[in-house]
Amino acid sequence: MEKEPLLMIPGPVPMPERVRSAMVRQAINHRGNEFGTVYADCVRVLKTAFGTGNEIFVVSGSGTASMEAAVANFGKGEKIACLVNGKFGERLYKIAQRYGKAELVASQWGTPLDLAGVERALKEGARMVTMVHNETSAGIRNPAEAVGKLAREYDALFVMDGITSIGGDTVEADKWGVDVAIVGSQKCLAGPAGLSAISVSKKAWERIVPDLPFYLDLAAYRKNGGKTPMETPFTPAVPLFLALREACLIVEEEGMAARIARHRKMAESVRAAVDAWGLSLFPVTDSLHGYSNTVTAVRIPEGISDSGLRGAVKKMGIEIAGGQDELKGKIFRIGTMGAIGAPEILATLTAVEYALRKNGAKVRGSGAQAACEVLG
Amino acid sequence: MEKEPLLMIPGPVPMPERVRSAMVRQAINHRGNEFGTVYADCVRVLKTAFGTGNEIFVVSGSGTASMEAAVANFGKGEKIACLVNGKFGERLYKIAQRYGKAELVASQWGTPLDLAGVERALKEGARMVTMVHNETSAGIRNPAEAVGKLAREYDALFVMDGITSIGGDTVEADKWGVDVAIVGSQKCLAGPAGLSAISVSKKAWERIVPDLPFYLDLAAYRKNGGKTPMETPFTPAVPLFLALREACLIVEEEGMAARIARHRKMAESVRAAVDAWGLSLFPVTDSLHGYSNTVTAVRIPEGISDSGLRGAVKKMGIEIAGGQDELKGKIFRIGTMGAIGAPEILATLTAVEYALRKNGAKVRGSGAQAACEVLG
Numbered sequence: 001m002e003k004e005p006l007l008m009i010p011g012p013v014p015m016p017e018r019v020r021s022a023m024v025r026q027a028i029n030h031r032g033n034e035f036g037t038v039y040a041d042c043v044r045v046l047k048t049a050f051g052t053g054n055e056i057f058v059v060s061g062s063g064t065a066s067m068e069a070a071v072a073n074f075g076k077g078e079k080i081a082c083l084v085n086g087k088f089g090e091r092l093y094k095i096a097q098r099y100g101k102a103e104l105v106a107s108q109w110g111t112p113l114d115l116a117g118v119e120r121a122l123k124e125g126a127r128m129v130t131m132v133h134n135e136t137s138a139g140i141r142n143p144a145e146a147v148g149k150l151a152r153e154y155d156a157l158f159v160m161d162g163i164t165s166i167g168g169d170t171v172e173a174d175k176w177g178v179d180v181a182i183v184g185s186q187k188c189l190a191g192p193a194g195l196s197a198i199s200v201s202k203k204a205w206e207r208i209v210p211d212l213p214f215y216l217d218l219a220a221y222r223k224n225g226g227k228t229p230m231e232t233p234f235t236p237a238v239p240l241f242l243a244l245r246e247a248c249l250i251v252e253e254e255g256m257a258a259r260i261a262r263h264r265k266m267a268e269s270v271r272a273a274v275d276a277w278g279l280s281l282f283p284v285t286d287s288l289h290g291y292s293n294t295v296t297a298v299r300i301p302e303g304i305s306d307s308g309l310r311g312a313v314k315k316m317g318i319e320i321a322g323g324q325d326e327l328k329g330k331i332f333r334i335g336t337m338g339a340i341g342a343p344e345i346l347a348t349l350t351a352v353e354y355a356l357r358k359n360g361a362k363v364r365g366s367g368a369q370a371a372c373e374v375l376g
Numbered sequence: 377m378e379k380e381p382l383l384m385i386p387g388p389v390p391m392p393e394r395v396r397s398a399m400v401r402q403a404i405n406h407r408g409n410e411f412g413t414v415y416a417d418c419v420r421v422l423k424t425a426f427g428t429g430n431e432i433f434v435v436s437g438s439g440t441a442s443m444e445a446a447v448a449n450f451g452k453g454e455k456i457a458c459l460v461n462g463k464f465g466e467r468l469y470k471i472a473q474r475y476g477k478a479e480l481v482a483s484q485w486g487t488p489l490d491l492a493g494v495e496r497a498l499k500e501g502a503r504m505v506t507m508v509h510n511e512t513s514a515g516i517r518n519p520a521e522a523v524g525k526l527a528r529e530y531d532a533l534f535v536m537d538g539i540t541s542i543g544g545d546t547v548e549a550d551k552w553g554v555d556v557a558i559v560g561s562q563k564c565l566a567g568p569a570g571l572s573a574i575s576v577s578k579k580a581w582e583r584i585v586p587d588l589p590f591y592l593d594l595a596a597y598r599k600n601g602g603k604t605p606m607e608t609p610f611t612p613a614v615p616l617f618l619a620l621r622e623a624c625l626i627v628e629e630e631g632m633a634a635r636i637a638r639h640r641k642m643a644e645s646v647r648a649a650v651d652a653w654g655l656s657l658f659p660v661t662d663s664l665h666g667y668s669n670t671v672t673a674v675r676i677p678e679g680i681s682d683s684g685l686r687g688a689v690k691k692m693g694i695e696i697a698g699g700q701d702e703l704k705g706k707i708f709r710i711g712t713m714g715a716i717g718a719p720e721i722l723a724t725l726t727a728v729e730y731a732l733r734k735n736g737a738k739v740r741g742s743g744a745q746a747a748c749e750v751l752g
Contacts (some may be wrong), residue, residue, distance in 0.1 A: 004402040012403040012614065023615055026380040027388040027562065029695055030569065060570050062611035064589040072589070095590045186403065186611065193406065194436050194570065194613025213448070213589045214471045215441040235438035235562065237570025237613055238388065239399055268709050319405055335549035 005314065008348045009321040010136035010164055012186040012193045013338040015243070022246045023239040029192070030236050037227020038245045043230075045248035046197050049189070050162070050181050055201045057221040058244065060237040063163040063184035066196035068095050069216040070159045070180040075100045075128040076202075076209040081121035081156075083113045084371035085145065086135035088161060089322050096130060099212075104110060108282040110138030110297065115146060120355050122154035127207075129158050134165035137324050139281065139297025141169070141332060143288035148177035157204055163187060163196070167251060168263040168294045168337055179204040185240065188263065188294055190338030191247035194240045222231060237266040263293050266345055268337035269374035270296040271365025273349045279355065282331045295335045297323075301361045306332065312355035318348050342375045381690065384724045385673040385697040386512035386540055388562040389714040390571045391619070395567060398622045405613050414621045419606075421624035422573050424632050425565070426538070426557050430575045433552040433597040434620065436613040439539040439560035442572035444471050445592040446535045446556040447745020450576075451476045451504040453583040457497035457532075459523065460487045462511035463700050463701035464537060472506060475588075485703060486514030486659040486673065491522060498530035505534050510541035513700050515673025515709060516659035517545070524553035532685045533580055539563060539572070543627060544639040544670045544713055555580040559617065564583040564639065564670055566714030567623035626715070628678075639669050642712035642721055645750035646672040649725045649743025653732065658707045669712045673699075676680045682708065688731035694724050718751045 007013055028034055043056045052054065059066050069081065071092065080302035082093035087109040096102035103126060105117040118129055133144050136292045144160055151158035157179040162171050165349045166181065168188025172182045178201070185195035200218060210219050220233035251259060271291060274281055283289070290297045300306055306322050313320055321333040334348060349368040356363050383389055420433045421491050426432065432623060435442050447456065447468065447491050456476045458469035461483040470480035479502060481493040494505055505527045509520050520536055527534035533555040541555065544564025549557045554577075561571035576594060586595050596609035602616055647667060650657055658673035660666070676682055682698050682705040689696055697709040710724060725744040 007403055007405060009405065012405065012611070015403055018635055020402065020615075023568075024396045026396065027383055027391055027569070028380055029383060029385065029388070060613075061441070061591055062609040065437070068590045098588050184611070191405070192613070192615045193401075193611050194616060205525075212474055213592070214444045214474055215437055216589070216591070220489045234440040235388070235439075235560070235569050237436075237568070237616060239568045239615060239619070240570060240613060243615070266680055305620075 010335040019246045022242040039230040056199045063196045066182040066198040073218045078127040080128040081100045081126035087137035088132045092130040112289045132161040139292045140283035141290040145176045152177040191244040193298040267293040269371035272370040275369035276365040276367045278364035316351045386711040395622045398618040414607040425543045432575045439572045442558040442574040442576040448717040449594045456504040457502035462509045463513035468506040488665045508537040515668045519664035528553040556595045567620040643669040645747035648746040652741040652743045652746035654740030684735045692727045
């Protein structure tokens, strides 16, 4: 078998060997002490990464499953204000349309959120606000603290998709007033794809509407999560839990502060390269909105082919991401999440630089060398 | 680390090393040729196991997720007749209550289904019938073909939970008129816990009600499953797919007929042991209802402690299952699913025989020796 390509995309990301090896184990009963300990280990570390004292549950389903769980359990039938400046904000809006009276508060992808718009919606009775903290589709970091403050002012629940920020960037769910936060296993935590975790505040529990869905009924998760040993209501994806536990232990060993600093430095090094090349970052930032610290979105220079560019990089065994939906062909994205470090970044930047030149782009200076200035 | 206990329960079951080793691989992008091939391999083999030419989708969620997908996508708002003679039939009824007008057609656990009752419900306009083919909670095999015929007569959809029969017992979904069939990954297929697969007939597609849920929206599964390479709508549990593919290839290599014959023989050998011990099987069978060929449910003799019995077996490194809910303390269950064979069965029966004696049960003859007569 050929070596797997190096995934420098906004998830899934390469897993440390220790994480992968945990999955090779023989099946264990998921109603028993060992599984309970595995689950509890995950929750302990995730609480630090979420910045929360609230209960956390691990769902055997991707981030989208937990997004649905958040909206369905706590927003059913309610007016829901959905802040959107990218693909995943749109996904939350689509889910909200199915369960409640969804109100779209949209900005152009990659531009600042419409905070005045969300305040209007709150004044008009919105009981839930949804926001993506780190919008990977556009490489922008949205102002969770400001939105949380607004939601609290109007006594609305604040649902924050932290799928690609938690574990790699600062998240203070409790301090920011986040009622429901979500993370994915295959992003900054560097675990396998297939799990997500969700935290639930006291205020959210008070508003739970028990009914739909069944597999994502968080009341059942709460009941079983409270048992000793901890359990899930339905059969969990056991090998993925074993791997997530290892991923969480690695996070704990590194320490959250060090891990966040490392992620910031990695993203900064990619931004330094973009600057050295003379290319432009895609997002429009302001005093509240910053560049993502886990993925960098770069405008493709006029006349350069997206597939030519990414194809040339892939030929060297490295996958970077293109734009999604309306951004197809307009941007490329480099993920810097999880267990990767300087070697992966330097290889990627060198390959991208070559691919840019090969495809006819004018490249001002060496991005890889500029990245070394940050990483060295 | 101590050796994992031998799981002789109705799932999860021990996985062959080849299946487990498949999960150790580095992360791959789930939007690409390799993942598409993995998914397609699973579907090809599953079609044989289901006995269907219909589309099949693999869901990153347990059997319960696919049960919900079946009811939610094709029975929303409809009158749904739920045949129940055990815990998993009840689960389908609970899901149906959330999405439609559920009608309970109940028998005592482990006794034949009320076919007259379901026909009454169909006459009164039920548009969907739900049934568990192999009710592990009671060790009974339900008459899928007869129920399928009734459903067809009244133009209702037939949803069959084949979670613990498909891959280990005869299933002919198309011939029997099953519109939606479901299997779990960690049962007769001997894969890891965390995935399920669902087949959908043309008749079912014609009745799809698009709306809820989002993560389990089968229209989205269909759209992405139809792409080349095959995709899932949301991030799949990639390591579990890699393992399921190996599990499916093993099924293909063994051949469905041989695999079914092996499962029958294994269950028969356990029943021979129960008979030799002078104990009673729990289910009440008739011309249509048989003993499960993947799990054997045995009455615990009067005065014998369930926890004493199973505890003594566990001390020898083997886990058998107790009764669930109303059957707690009344039965024990031995699963014979997947990749296990004579050695595991003989060890289990020998340990159970010892545990029975140790706990004061009168045991007539040697169950393990009787099992050899079947297995040898």
